[in-house]
Structures are given as structure tokens and as C-alpha cells.
Amino acid sequence: MNAIMRRALTGAVVISLAAPLAACGSDQQDAGAGKDSIGxxxxxxxxxxYEKFDRRIISSRIASLCLECKVDYHNAEQQVDNQKRQFDALVKKGVKVIILDPVDAAAAKSWVDSAAKKGVKVIAYDRLAEGDVAAYVSYDNEKIGRLQGQGILTALGSQAATSDVVMMNGSPTDPNAPAYKKGAHEVLDDKVHKIVFEKDIPDWSAAAAKKEMTDVINAQGAEGFDAVYSANDGMAGGIAAALKSAGIKNVPVGGQDAELPALQRVVAGTQYFTIYKEVRPEAETAAEIAFRLLRGKSIKSLTTTTADSKSKSGIPARLFKAQIVTKKNMKNTVVRDGAVRTDLLCEGVTAACKSVGLE
Structure with missing residues (x-):
């Protein structure tokens, strides 16, 4: 399709066509970037x-606010260098507002500061990027960590005080990971007998978490721990696989993100809980902040608090709440909200679903 035909389409159609073309971290150029583009x-x-929800919801909300606007989307595929090239390309094209979920928050500082000097507004999304960001939209991550810690205590029940816990924390390059860890420790420390093993897992790798869990099992023995804290569901999957391979049952594992495989594990009983963070309000708020910044409007009503990074304090922020999901409340949380379809959730675990009223 040539440039003349593209300009003839409405902004909403342009968004729907442009997003797929921009997938997989591509760095294509577009002559239409500028006053009506949001990165x-x-x-x-x-x-x-990210692909199923965040990208689609943000694009849809921007389209509803601004028919002439275009979302210039790129995915870094976990590569910092990819994201830097994508960021620099947006700035070079004249994009004035960028929604950035950084692969490495610290590495992004120099790009963000350089862009800010050129009048580019950067919204830190989900993870708080370092540098001169204009706004931050995410969740209260220490509270999420406390929820995770409480989930472990609840799973252990009256045995908590004599129980030993393994902790698999998130990636050291993710600024949210230390907050989760801090919150979890605030709840678990002095409430369980001991943290017998703790490790930060690079890139939130499920394979690395599985290997570490296997090593713990070999070192501690099957009776050497009573519960496993996992900072997210992907790693929890690797941990659950390691426990299964060793024939270990009834050790509660906690995660985060309410991903479908994790919810199925919760139903099946191989994961005790996950954390449900409803993506829609976070994504739609980021989209509206981006549109307002693009048009020079106030974002005060959308940023109800402030956040501090290592490089900037008092960042206008909106932090949403999260909740624990277990077998008991799954029907009234993720299923009720449409975050997961019951037929998909119960695939392969039909009997377990029936036992908790999910049919």
C-alpha cells in the first residue's frame, strides 16, 4: 500500500494495520511520524x-481518543540494544511521546534524558525507567510483594513459623523485582522459620528457575523446604516442573501475572496462588496520559500519586492495586473479569475445574 493510500485511511484503521507490521521488534520507518504519533x-x-493485552488495549484506547493518531509499536524481544535502536529511531522520526516499558531500567536513563532535552515526553509503563520520565503508570510493587508473601503464609497456615522457604526473585535488571522482593521479605521475615535459599533470576528465565530449583532439591533434599516463592508465573512453571520431576508434591508455590498456564496449575493444585493485575486500567491510563501529553494537556487528574526513581523524584504516577488469585476466588476474579475463558482454563484439568465450580 503506498503512502497516498495510507493517508486516505482513518486513524483507527491505520493503527490496526500498523501494529502487526511493527511486531517482532522491527525498526521500520514511517513518514507519518510526528505530531500525531505515539511510540x-x-x-x-x-x-x-504484552502482545495479547497491553499492545491491543493501548492502541485501541488511543484510537478512541484520537482518530488521526498512530501508534508506532516495537517489541525489544528482551534485548536492550534492540530497544535502544527502536527508541532512537522514534526520536529521530520526530515522535514526541513514547510509552516505554524498559528491558533494563538503568540502561534506559541516557536515552530518556537525551530525548527529554529534545522535548520528548517519556511515560514509564509497568517498569519505572531511570531518567527524566514525564509520568509513570504501574502497580504498587511493594504491595504486590507483600501480597505474595501473605499468599505463602496462608498456604503454610499454622505451620508457617516452623517452615523453611525458597525464594526465586525476579531479574536484577527489572526495577520492579527489588520491590517485589522487599515486600515479600517484609511479610515473610520473622514469620517463617528460615529462608533456606534465595536467588535473583536473570531475565525472569523459567529454565534458570527450574535449574536452580533442581539444585536446591539436590542440596536440601525433598524435605529441606516447605514452600517456594516465585516472583512471577513463568518462573513458577519451571519450579513446578522441577518439583514434579523430583516427585515432590504438596509444596505450595506462588507466582504473579495470572497467566493461563499458571491458572491451570492453580486449579490442578501444583501452584497455590498467582497475583492478578488487571491490565486494562493500566494500559488505558497510559494511553490517555500519552494522548494528553501529545496535545499539551494536563495529566494531573490521571496521576493520583508520585513515584521516585534513583535519578528523579516526584514523578507524576498512577499505581493500581492487585489481588491474590487462588482456587477459592478464581471464579470471582479472572473468570468474572473475562481475563481468561473457562473453556481454555479447564482444558486438560476438567475434573479439577468442576471441583471448584468452574465448568
């Missing part, structure tokens, strides 16, 4: 949420 840079596609 969207997501960090990876292994987690199902």
Missing part, C-alpha cells in the same frame, strides 16, 4: 500479556 516500546513477547 509504544514493549520489552518482550514471552509473557503473553
Amino acid at each position: 509504544l516500546l514493549l520489552p518482550e513477547s514471552k509473557a503473553a500479556r
Whole structure:
């Protein structure tokens, strides 16, 4: 399709056509960038949420606010260098607002600061990028960590005080990971007997978590721990696989993100809980902030608090709440909200679904 034909289409159609073309971290150029373009840079596609939810919801909300606007989307596929090239290309094209979910928050500082000096507004999305960001939209990550810690205590029940816990924390390059860890420790420390093993897992790797869990089993023995804290569901999958391979049952594992495989594990009983963070309000708020910044409007009503990074304090922010999902409340959370279809959730675990009223 040539440039003349593209300009003849409405902005909503342009968005629907442009997003697929921009997938997989491509760096294509577009002559239409500038006053009506909003950059969207997501960090990876292994987690199902980014392509299935965040990207689609942000694009749809921007289209509803601004028919002439275009979302210039790229995915870094977990590569910092990819994301830097994508970011620099957006700035070079004249894009004035960028929604950035950084692969490495610290590495992004120099790009963000350089762009800010050129009048580019950067919205840190889900993860708080370092540098002169204009706004931040995410969840209260320490509270999420506390929820995770409480989930482990609830799973252990009256045995918590004599129980030993393994902790698999998130990637050291993700600024959210230390917050999850801090929140979890605030709840678990002095409430369980001991943290017998703790490790930060690079890139949130399920394979690395599986290997570490296997090593723990070999070192501690099957009776050497009573519960496993996993910072997210992807790693929880690797941990659950390691436990299964060793024939270990009834050790509660907790995760985060309410991904379909994790929800199926919760139903089946191989994962005790996950954390449900409803993507829609987070994504739609980021989209509206981006549109307002693009048009020079105030974002005060959308940013109800502030956040501090290592390089900037008082960042206008909106932080949403999350909740624990277990067998008991799954029907009234992720299923009720349409985050997962019951037929998909119950595929392969039909009997377990029936036992908790999910049919």
C-alpha cells in the first residue's frame, strides 16, 4: 500500500494495520511520524500479556481518543540494544511521546534524558525507567510483594513459623523485582522459620528457575523446604516442573501475572496462588496520559500519586492495586473479569475445574 493510500485511511484503521507490521521488534520507518504519533516500546513477547493485552488495549484506547493518531509499536524481544535502536529511531522520526516499558531500567536513563532535552515526553509503563520520565503508570510493587508473601503464609497456615522457604526473585535488571522482593521479605521475615535459599533470576528465565530449583532439591533434599516463592508465573512453571520431576508434591508455590498456564496449575493444585493485575486500567491510563501529553494537556487528574526513581523524584504516577488469585476466588476474579475463558482454563484439568465450580 503506498503512502497516498495510507493517508486516505482513518486513524483507527491505520493503527490496526500498523501494529502487526511493527511486531517482532522491527525498526521500520514511517513518514507519518510526528505530531500525531505515539511510540509504544514493549520489552518482550514471552509473557503473553504484552502482545495479547497491553499492545491491543493501548492502541485501541488511543484510537478512541484520537482518530488521526498512530501508534508506532516495537517489541525489544528482551534485548536492550534492540530497544535502544527502536527508541532512537522514534526520536529521530520526530515522535514526541513514547510509552516505554524498559528491558533494563538503568540502561534506559541516557536515552530518556537525551530525548527529554529534545522535548520528548517519556511515560514509564509497568517498569519505572531511570531518567527524566514525564509520568509513570504501574502497580504498587511493594504491595504486590507483600501480597505474595501473605499468599505463602496462608498456604503454610499454622505451620508457617516452623517452615523453611525458597525464594526465586525476579531479574536484577527489572526495577520492579527489588520491590517485589522487599515486600515479600517484609511479610515473610520473622514469620517463617528460615529462608533456606534465595536467588535473583536473570531475565525472569523459567529454565534458570527450574535449574536452580533442581539444585536446591539436590542440596536440601525433598524435605529441606516447605514452600517456594516465585516472583512471577513463568518462573513458577519451571519450579513446578522441577518439583514434579523430583516427585515432590504438596509444596505450595506462588507466582504473579495470572497467566493461563499458571491458572491451570492453580486449579490442578501444583501452584497455590498467582497475583492478578488487571491490565486494562493500566494500559488505558497510559494511553490517555500519552494522548494528553501529545496535545499539551494536563495529566494531573490521571496521576493520583508520585513515584521516585534513583535519578528523579516526584514523578507524576498512577499505581493500581492487585489481588491474590487462588482456587477459592478464581471464579470471582479472572473468570468474572473475562481475563481468561473457562473453556481454555479447564482444558486438560476438567475434573479439577468442576471441583471448584468452574465448568
